[in-house]
Amino acid sequence: MGSALGNGMVLALSIWDDYAAYMQWLDSDYPTDKAASTPGVARGTCSANSGIPATVESVSASASVTFSNIKWGDIGSTFGPGQPVGPTTGPTTGPTTAPPPTQTGVAEWGQCGGIGYVGSTTCQSPYTCHVLNPYYSQCY
Structure with missing residues (x-):
């Protein structure tokens, strides 16, 4: 492995x-x-x-x-300085960022909240923010 x-x-x-x-x-x-x-x-x-x-x-x-807190990118690119790159014992609670919205608020299916989340918590119309678990809320 x-x-x-x-x-x-x-x-x-x-x-x-x-x-x-x-x-x-x-x-x-x-x-x-x-x-x-x-x-x-x-x-x-x-x-x-x-x-x-x-x-x-x-x-x-x-x-x-529910699939949440998923990161993707080149190996080593999804963690910042000082963050672990191997397995952790629990959910990551550090800050995450959302891609810049094209309108006011988060687009459909985008993250709009959760522990450690630092992006917008407002969804684009007509979507609303739904809490899926303590670490992830999503616009739909």
Whole structure:
């Protein structure tokens, strides 16, 4: 893992609502038209029907997901001087900045609040700021 991190990695976010491949690409045999013994096809122990969206949605209808405090950029570019560049034991609470708005207030889907946030807390019309967790509020 250390060597992989040193070479750089890609963050992948996924939600169990994949009508195209039922999430089989993540943890089942995929692609489905090849034998599980083919290198790269056996990706996990889940059955081929464990990720059918209609089943997942009926069993977990109120499920939701929030992705927050995500930074991206060249390796080493998302932290300022004196900030840790490795794993931390908890959420980052240091100041974050929002991109400059094109109108008065934060655009749709932009951050509008949260612990350590220093940008605008007003959303562009007709959007309003919604608290998603103590560290992130978003305009929608």
